[in-house]
Amino acid sequence: MAREVAKSENHTSPKPSPSPSPLRFSKFFQSNMRILVTGGAGFIGSHLVDKLMENEKNEVIVADNYFTGSKDNLKKWIGHPRFELIRHDVTEPLLVEVDQIYHLACPASPIFYKYNPVKTIKTNVIGTLNMLGLAKRVGARILLTSTSEVYGDPLVHPQDESYWGNVNPIGVRSCYDEGKRVAETLMFDYHRQHGIEIRVARIFNTYGPRMNIDDGRVVSNFIAQAIRDEPLTVQAPGTQTRSFCYVSDMVDGLIRLMDGDHTGPINIGNPGEFTMLELAENVKELINPNVKIASVENTPDDPRQRKPDISKAKELLGWEPKVKLRDGLPLMEDDFRSRLEKPKKH
Ligand SMILES: NC(=O)c1ccc[n+]([C@@H]2O[C@H](COP(=O)([O-])OP(=O)(O)OC[C@H]3O[C@@H](n4cnc5c(N)ncnc54)[C@H](O)[C@@H]3O)[C@@H](O)[C@H]2O)c1
Numbered sequence: 001m002a003r004e005v006a007k008s009e010n011h012t013s014p015k016p017s018p019s020p021s022p023l024r025f026s027k028f029f030q031s032n033m034r035i036l037v038t039g040g041a042g043f044i045g046s047h048l049v050d051k052l053m054e055n056e057k058n059e060v061i062v063a064d065n066y067f068t069g070s071k072d073n074l075k076k077w078i079g080h081p082r083f084e085l086i087r088h089d090v091t092e093p094l095l096v097e098v099d100q101i102y103h104l105a106c107p108a109s110p111i112f113y114k115y116n117p118v119k120t121i122k123t124n125v126i127g128t129l130n131m132l133g134l135a136k137r138v139g140a141r142i143l144l145t146s147t148s149e150v151y152g153d154p155l156v157h158p159q160d161e162s163y164w165g166n167v168n169p170i171g172v173r174s175c176y177d178e179g180k181r182v183a184e185t186l187m188f189d190y191h192r193q194h195g196i197e198i199r200v201a202r203i204f205n206t207y208g209p210r211m212n213i214d215d216g217r218v219v220s221n222f223i224a225q226a227i228r229d230e231p232l233t234v235q236a237p238g239t240q241t242r243s244f245c246y247v248s249d250m251v252d253g254l255i256r257l258m259d260g261d262h263t264g265p266i267n268i269g270n271p272g273e274f275t276m277l278e279l280a281e282n283v284k285e286l287i288n289p290n291v292k293i294a295s296v297e298n299t300p301d302d303p304r305q306r307k308p309d310i311s312k313a314k315e316l317l318g319w320e321p322k323v324k325l326r327d328g329l330p331l332m333e334d335d336f337r338s339r340l341e342k343p344k345k346h
Pocket residue numbers: 038039040041042043044045063064065066067068069070088089090091103104105106107108109123127145146147148202203204205206207
């Protein structure tokens with residue numbers, strides 16, 4: 001079977017790809033793609049699994065240690081013949097036969113990735129090494145969900161993929177942003193040294209149904225606070241910006257990247273940029289006009305601005321986000337209201 005040669009955005013030519021598992025050429029594999037999703041019990045991962053499972057030719061294996069994810073997110077697939085769920089920590093090797101690996105496993109909310117920073121680094125470094133080792137052994141294509149945090153507190157705005165970032169190597173966020181930077185380096189070294197087929201997505205803030213109610217990220221915090229009639233906690237100064245992508249757009253972008261011809265890194269995010277005060281005003285107007293907005297202390301090294309340049313995603317993947325913030329927030333509100341058992345008053 002001829003293998004697609006990915007267009008590497010790096011100028012050195014990589015080694016040829018390792019041979020895929022002989023299973024890939026068996027009768028069974030011609031009609032099925034076996035896909036591993038690490039971190040598949042989490043927020044983005046479980047939406048990705050839903051989309052992958054829609055294709056009857058896909059078999060999906062999820063490996064997750066449930067640190068921030070939950071079986072509940074996957075309950076509709078448990079027992080399905082094309083689905084398998086493994087309790088597994090990616091800092092340990094995993095032996096499975098797969099064609100594609102979506103490597104998402106890593107806590108993403110700052111309060112969770114800072115909770116045990118050494119574990120966060122191990123997950124990013126040892127976890128990514130283990131998944132690359134697996135990709136090498138079975139000849140699978142592997143996609144890493146990197147982050148806009150690799151740009152740190154950016155001095156270039158908006159951020160395009162050629163920007164190398166402005167990152168504090170010894171700060172409280174470093175376990176995550178430097179961890180992801182090393183994970184990206186490992187991806188490209190395995191690509192150059194061993195010919196592994198890699199894809200690197202730089203994800204910008206993503207929101208949507210199924211986020212943990214106590215996840216700690218700004219959109220989930222504000223929506224839960226508005227529903228509970230608690231003040232919206234805008235961390236000072238409130239003028240810092242973020243760009244919020246609805247989860248269905250994100251999943252579409254990740255699948256296009258995996259199935260396309262380009263290694264990346266490619267920014268996937270919604271370029272609509274909001275200050276945190278503007279986000280709070282939007283949540284107040286759409287969800288609870290009576291709620292108060294409170295200014296609270298911020299955390300160290302909080303990036304002051306963030307907005308993706310998505311020219312590459314548009315050009316190379318034919319992708320751009322469809323869901324605007326004001327359309328996505330009410331969809332998330334419905335999900336939070338049902339989980340909090342606080343129906344909308346009419
Ligand atoms: N949501 C965002 O805004 C965003 C932005 C940039 C990058 N990302 C990246 O996307 C991925 C998914 O993020 P998310 O928002 O769904 O977060 P999440 O916390 O909901 O999901 C992460 C999943 O990984 C699992 N996990 C964590 N450590 C693990 C380990 N050592 N072994 C196995 N499983 C482990 C968790 O239990 C969870 O199910 C992460 O890699 C994150 O860095 C997310």
